[in-house]
Amino acid sequence: MAFSTPLPERVLPMPISRVEVTPKQSDGMRDVRGDVVRRQLMADHGIDVTEVRSINGFLIKSTVESEEISKRVDDLFSDPIIEHATTNNLLLASPEYFQNTPDAAITIGFKPGVTDNPGSAAYDGFKTIFSPKNELEDAAISTYQTYVFYGIPENTSVEWIASTLHNNLIQRALVSDSEACQQSLWPALEYPEKPPQVFSPPQPINLEISDEELLELSDSGLLALNLEEMQTIQAHYRDEKIRATRKSAGIVPHSPTDVELECLAQTWSEHCKHKIFASKIHHIDKETGEDTVIDSIFKTHIMKPTHDMQNEVDWLLSVFHDNSGVIAWDDEWSICMKAETHNSPSALDPYGGAMTGIVGVNRDILGTGLGARPIANTDVFCFGPPNWEGDLPDNLFHPSRVLRGVHAGVRVGGNESGIPTVNGAIVFDDRYIGKPLVYCGTVGIMPRQLADGRQSHIKTPSAGDIVYMVGGRVGYDGIHGATFSSLELTEESPSSAVQIGDPITQKKMLDMVLEARDAGLITCITDNGAGGLSSSIGEMAEYTNGCEIDLAKVPLKQPGLSAWEILVSESQERMTVAVKVSDCDAFEAMANLHEVEATPVATFTSSGMFHVKFGTDTVAYLPIDFLHDGVPQLQLESEWQLPKTEPFLPDLLYLDGDADHSTLLLRMLARPNIASKESWVRQYDHEVIAQTAVKPFVGVERDGPGDAGVIAPLHGNPHGIVISCGIVPRYSDLDAGAMAAASIDEAVRNAVCAGVDVDKIAGLDNFCWPDSIESVKTPDGKFKLAQLVRANRELERVCRAYRLPCVSGKDSMKNDYGAGENKISIPPTLLYSVFGDQPDVRFTATSDFKSAGERVYLVGTSKEELGACELSYMLRDSGETQGIGGQVPLLLNPEKNLSMYRALSTAIQNGLVRTAHDCSEGGLAVAVAEMCIGGRVGAEIDIDGTGKSSVWARLWGESLGRFLVGVQPEQETEFIQWMSGHPITYLGEVTKTPTLIISDGYDKLVETETNVMVDSWQKTLDMTGGVV
Amino acid sequence: MLPPKVAVLFGFGINCDHETAAVFNLVGGQSERIHVNHFVDGTQNLDNFDILAVPGGFSFGDHLGSGRLMGNRLRFALRDQLQKFVADGKPIIGICNGFQVLVKTGLLPGPSVESNGPDFIQTASLTLNDSGQYEDRWVTLEFDPKSPCIWTKNIQRIDCPVRHGEGKFVMPSTTDFDALSENHQLAVRYVDPSTEIGHGITDEPLPFPISPNGSMRNIAGVCDSSGLVFGLMPHPEAVYAKWLHPDHTRDSAPGPNSSEVLGKWEGEGLQIFRNAIQYVLSQR
Structure with a gap:
């Protein structure tokens, strides 16, 4: 162990000291944490x-x-300039600080064993000050918060307020209501002592049982x-040869140990093995x-096309097999x-689940x-709609709470890790109440060659290398995460599947690992995510064909974990790193410097065995090939039938032909799917590392929508990377195929708006599907699989048409809640992410109109495609209206689109176009409105020349392959020449008068002031409760 | 002449070490990212450096108050090295979390003019934004032209991002501010961008989001009485180039029209770092 502290002598249990701190109430100071709670109660529940x-x-x-x-106390727990503190007392009991009797006091702390980051940081600081000798093992x-309430409206239950402030899966709360406060009965949480873990020695599991019993066991x-x-x-x-080798290895020969069975279950889980994507499907249309x-x-539609493309280009360095896909960016x-x-995890604990999502993908x-x-x-x-007023199934949080929690988790995880959040989206649909989707992505960079000459994208382990577990310790948290995520959510979903990330432990580990990489000390590395050590070491052992692990060496958060628990626990902030024996001292010294725990727990072998x-006891002895390739291929049935849908007939609404498109536009801008997410996104650090050249919000007031993130990560060098995404789950209601095509096209279009090199882009496919295996629980499984x-x-x-390789991806295949009539299944959802080369970030475009007189063009073609439009x-x-049916937007000729995208992108790279915006949800009307908002200008637009389809389709339709661009008048001729051969239509020009006017020939359809549009667009999702 | 050597601290959740090192290099410094523990264990000594930078980040997760735990590490483990560094008249900058660290060690605003070097007693604080939110947004800053601060010479007004949840600068009483104001230690303030350049600074609290955090007297950054130690919440390193300014796609990112390193693309933030490098060179 690199980090050894001598075991202290066991002494009698010590008294526990309590310190409480509260902000001073003097001039100009305020209790901001209290304010935040007050504003949230107002914003989410209207309680003042x-x-x-x-x-x-x-x-x-x-x-x-x-x-x-x-x-x-003032050196550590309280800041004497702004806070009061007391030791071994409750501040509430002290009239000096709390003169008036409150209406309620609620104290919230963690349950035993739950990660308490402020607590760990405090103890770290505690050691700096006290350097305790003979410290307790x-x-x-442990930390807690107390909120003290004055002036609670009548009929508001204090218990209910407490329930909105904590998640009883991981936290505990004590409440003093008005009566208790009158009697000075204050809530006082005690130290959350962990219940002792009972170590159970590895057990053989008898599998000589009936099929029913096998299933029961599973x-x-x-x-x-x-x-x-x-x-x-x-x-x-039952295999005699296996029994013989097991006998000679000294392990129970004819049945698995619990360690082995758990290990197989993790490794063979849907989460780890993607069994549905790997299955043999009988498909009927x-x-x-x-x-x-x-x-x-997977092999047919994702891997094969990408491998074909790998043969044609030299920049696809590593696809599919590693933790992420790698492309060459420059030499x-x-x-x-x-x-x-x-x-x-985010459904059960939105904050912790989302945080582990982001730090996990890091x-x-x-x-x-x-x-x-x-x-x-x-x-x-x-998410479900944040203003949802309908019923909620048991055990599910209100969508607004899921949004707040997930956002906070991702914010803390990303910000504290020092990684900018440059791109994203939030999509709302009722069905995500059953299961929120939380996609977290990360872009990385590495020198192509290390100082010792090795190519950085190739792992180089050899038998004999020592395998370290680096970072956090193993605890009871996160047991069964991989298998649990392969099941539907129920009321009994286990709390041990939830963890809270610790970004600072991870940041220290990250700093240390990258130093070790540059020093050439690492031969192989992978993260500990789903399946824990069993997956991480198991997967790496494939390289050398074997490993030997000693679980007794694994450092634990608390003693008593059983062998199988240590092997499969998904406790966070851990990497598994292989190091040559000769480099171990240097590696451990580096860990010591960074105060990162690094423990050798295994050795690579070539024995063929896991x-x-x-x-000294052998507790698992599994052939590597059985572990990784032994899982039988699923055989599944798929059957496609066009879903019956009621058509969308907007004309029936306005039989006199006099549709009020101005009002519709304001209502559309306020739709959660379209409305500004700025108040949420601004809370992410999107500029750390000093590289973000196009930020999530753009324009004069820096509040117009950005299409893609653009970064220039080498300081002093404008060479860039574009990061974008596309997601359109609505279209799955008509055809999941169209949904997938639209998602990819949207991601690519967004990247084109930033001037990406369309010949050097790569994509990621992240599928989230409802259960697609036909069963009693899922009678429509065949249809969902056909989707x-x-x-x-x-x-x-x-992707073949766009020459867009899918270099990495993931699928999550059980996004359902409950069963039977009350079952909620998410709409099949593909998130497609794109990252690609941007030759020079000084030449990019943003969606905001730049100046009056700018000429506005539609690039692409509007068609009669109103099916499933927003x-x-x-x-x-x-x-x-009744239905959403009709022609869903189709990508009929993607090859042609690619050539158009190349023309537009190079026009941007050459400075011909500084204004470009993707035309997607809400169609042309919403796109041009957003461009006016970004520039705080108006525009006069005529859609007469945009084809023969209906006014509805030309104004609101979401036909793919379209952009709106602005061109300076002096560059217009060159722009037209540049785009020759591609469909572009002149729409009108930008006006200084901040009013958007859209006409169809002589018919004026829309006339709306820009500031009114700003208002509609920004209000819906501003759930901060108002600042100050 | 040898380039000035810049020690850029990192470790324990400091995040902006790479870009902070890079901007010093762009203006002629020779920077090195050094783990805090290397100074503690004696592998490195501050004495061998000309400038110290404490970058932004979330040291120790900002638990127990931003910059607090890192401040304690410096206060208790690096006290002598820091004392000598300041006594030797070497410049120190703290940005964002680094500013919070310097305030919590007591290096900023530091003891009065008459004292002999730092006393490591905290006299001010940076606390939670009035909004209760961490936010990343651009603000406009104006500098006190009479400030002794060596970092802010010849800079009037710049745009800069803030990225913090705890940036409200507070001191116990108005007399504390008056003393600093008199010494022109209130080196940089948030100002209303619509005011005339040179006339933006005011003691009256400006509304959100012009003042992103409700800082007393709109203070964005302060220096010590010598002008050598400087800290600010906004991130000047994040606008070292115009292409990082939100207005660059509108062809209106402010900044110098030519520079040795970035041509017409130098951003407004770089001058702060150049000032310190030039100061060190001028003292040789």
């Missing part, structure tokens, strides 16, 4: 509390006596394995009569990207090749 004050509490378990602590600081053990998989495991242990077999969607640097979902980048540096984050969320010991087939066929067709959902939701 007069005043809320806050207290931060610390419970210190240490040999250092209270008296000593009391003397140094389990010395620690269910009750949360193994998430089906009968065929259980039978495959059963057969393995009732429309066309097609009847075929697809042997793995010296390569870049990589990965996106992940963290849906189930580790995927750190675990790419020999280690890449994360330099940009993206996040895309799908060999796990606990001390997946169609989505992937479109993915292949469009307008149709708005009018259906309000009951004004």
Whole structure:
């Protein structure tokens, strides 16, 4: 162990000291934490509390006596300039600080064993000051908050307020209501002592049981394995050869140990093995009569096309097999990207789930090749409507609370890690109430060649290398995350599947690992995510064909974990790193400097075995090929039939032909799917690293929508990278194939708006699907699987046409809540992310109109495609129209689009176009409105020349392959020449008068002042409750 | 002449170390990112450097108050090295979290003019923004032309991003501010961009978001009485080039029209770092 502290002598249990701190109430000071609670109650629930004050509490378990602590309180726990503190008292009991009797006091702390980041930081600072000798082995600081309420409206239950302030899965709350406060009965949380963990020695599990019992075993053990998989495991242990080798290895010969069974369940989980994407699908299309077999969607539609492209270009360095896909960016640097979902944990604990999502995908980048540096984050969320007023199923949070929690988790995770969030989206649909989708992506960069000559994207482990676990310790948190995410959410979903990230521990580890990489000390690295050590070491052991792990060496958060728990726990902030024996001293010294724990826990071998010991006992002995390739291929049925949908007929609304498009525009701008997300996005650091050349919000007031993020990561050099995304789940209601095509096209269009080099872009496919395996729980499984087939066929067709390789991806296949009639399944959702080369960030474009007189063009063609458009959902939701059906936007000729995109992108790169905006949800009307908002100008637009389709389609339709661009008059001629051969239509020009006028020939359709549009666009999602 | 050596601290959640090192290099410095513990364990000594930069970030997660725990590490483990560094008249800058660290160690605003070097007693603080939110947004800053601050010479007004949740500068009483004001230690303030350049500074609290945090007297940054130690919440390193300014796609990013390193693309923030390098060179 690199970080050794001598074991202290066991002493009698120490008293626990309490420190409480509260902000001073003097001139110009305010209790901001209290204010935040007050404003949230107002914004989310319309409850107006007069005043809320806050207290931060610390419970210190240490040999250092209270008296000593009391003397140094101002050096550590409180800031004497702005705060009062007290030791071993409750501040509430002190009239000096709390003169008036409150109406309520609520104290919230963590449950035992839950990650308490402020507590760990406080204990770190505590050690700096006190350097305690003979400290307790389990010395620690636990934190809590007390909120003190004055002026609670009548009929507002204090218990209910408390329920909005904490998540009882991970936190506990104590409440003093008005009566208790009158009697000075204050809430006083005690130190959350962890219940002792009972170590149970590895047990053999008898598999010589009936099929029913096999399934029962899988269910009750949360193994998430089906009968065929259980039978495959059963057969393995019946094999006489296997029994013989097991006997000689000294492990129970004819049945698996619990360690082995858990290890197989993790490794074979849907989460880790992507069994649906790898399955053999019998696909029937009732429309066309097609009847075929697809042997793995992944190999057929994703891997094959990308490998074909890899043969044609020299910049695809590493695809699919590593933690992220790597492309060459210039001669010296390569870049990589990965996106992940963290849906189930975010449903249970939005804050912790989302935070582990973002810091987890950061580790995927750190675990790419020999280690890449994360330099940009993206996040895309799908939630239920934040203003939802309908019923909520048991155990599910209100969408506004999910939004707040997820946002806070991603904000803290990204900001504290020093990685800018440069791109993202938030999508709303009722069905995401059942399962929110939380996509987190990260872009990384690494030098293509290390000082020792090795290519950084290639891992180089050898048998004999020592395998370290680096970073955090292993605890009871995060057991069964991988298998749990492969099941639907229920009321009984386990709390151990939830973890809270610790960005600072991870940041220290990241700093250290990158130094070790540059010093040439790393031969192999991967992160510990789903499946814990069993997956991380198991996957790396494939390189050398074997490993030997000693679980007894793994440092634990608390003693008593059983062997299988240590092996599969998904405790956060851990990397698994292989180091040559000769480099171990240097590696450990580096860990010491950074105060990062690094423990050798395994050795690579070439034995062909995944060999796990606990001390001297062998507790698992699995052939590497059985572990990784033993899982039987699923055989699934898929059947496509066009869903019956009510058509969208907007004309029926306005039989006199006099539609009020101005009002519709303001209503559309206020739709959550279109409305500004600025108040949320601004809370992400999008500029750390000093590289962000196009920020999430653009324009005069820096509040217009950005299409893509653009960064120039080499300081002093304007060479750039574009990061963008596309997501259009609405279209799945008509055709998931069209949904996939539209998502990819949107991501590419967004990148084109920033001037990406369309010949050097790579993509990531992240599928989130409802359960697609036909069963009693999922009677429509065949249809849902057919949706997946169609989505992937479109993915292949469009990506081949765009020459857009999918270099990495992920799927999350059980996004359902409940069962039967009350089952909620998400709409099939593909997030497509794009990262690509931007030759020079000084020549890029943004969506804001730049100046009066700017000439406005439509690039691309509007068609009669109103099916599943945002307008149709708005009018259906309000009951004004009935259906959303009709022609969904199609990508009929993507090859032609690519050539048009290349022309537009190079026009931007050559400075001909400084204004470009993707035309997507809400169509042309919304796009041009957003451009006026960004520039705080008006425009006079005529859509008469945009084809023969209906006014509705030309104004609100979402036909793909379209942009709105602004061109300075003096560059107009050159622009027209540059775009020759491509469909462009002159629409009008930008006006100084801040009013948007849209006409169709002589008919004026829209006339709206820009500031009114700003108002509609910005109000809906501003849920801060107002600043100051 | 040898380039001035700049120590850029990193470790424990400091995040802006790479760009802070880079901007010093762009203006002729020779910067090195050095882990805090290398100064503590004696592998490195501050004495070997001409300038110290404490970059932005989230040291120790900002738990127990931003900059607090890192401030304590410096206060207790690097006290002597820091004392000598300041006594030797070497410039120090703290940006964002680095400013919070310097305030919490007591190096900023520092003891009165008459004292002999730093006393490591905290006299001011940076606390939660009035908005209760961490925010990344651009602000306009104006500098006190009479300030002794060596970092801010010849800079009038710049645009800059702030990225913090705890940037409200507070001191216990108005007399504290009056003393600093008299010494022109209130080196940089948030100003209304619509005011005339040179006339933006006011003691009256400006509304959100012109003042992003409700800072007393709109203070964005302060220097010590010598003008050598300087800290500010906004990030001048984040606008070292015009292409990082939000207006660059509107062809209206402000900044010098020519520079040795970036031609017409130098951003307004770079001058702060150049000032310190030139100061060190001028003292040789």
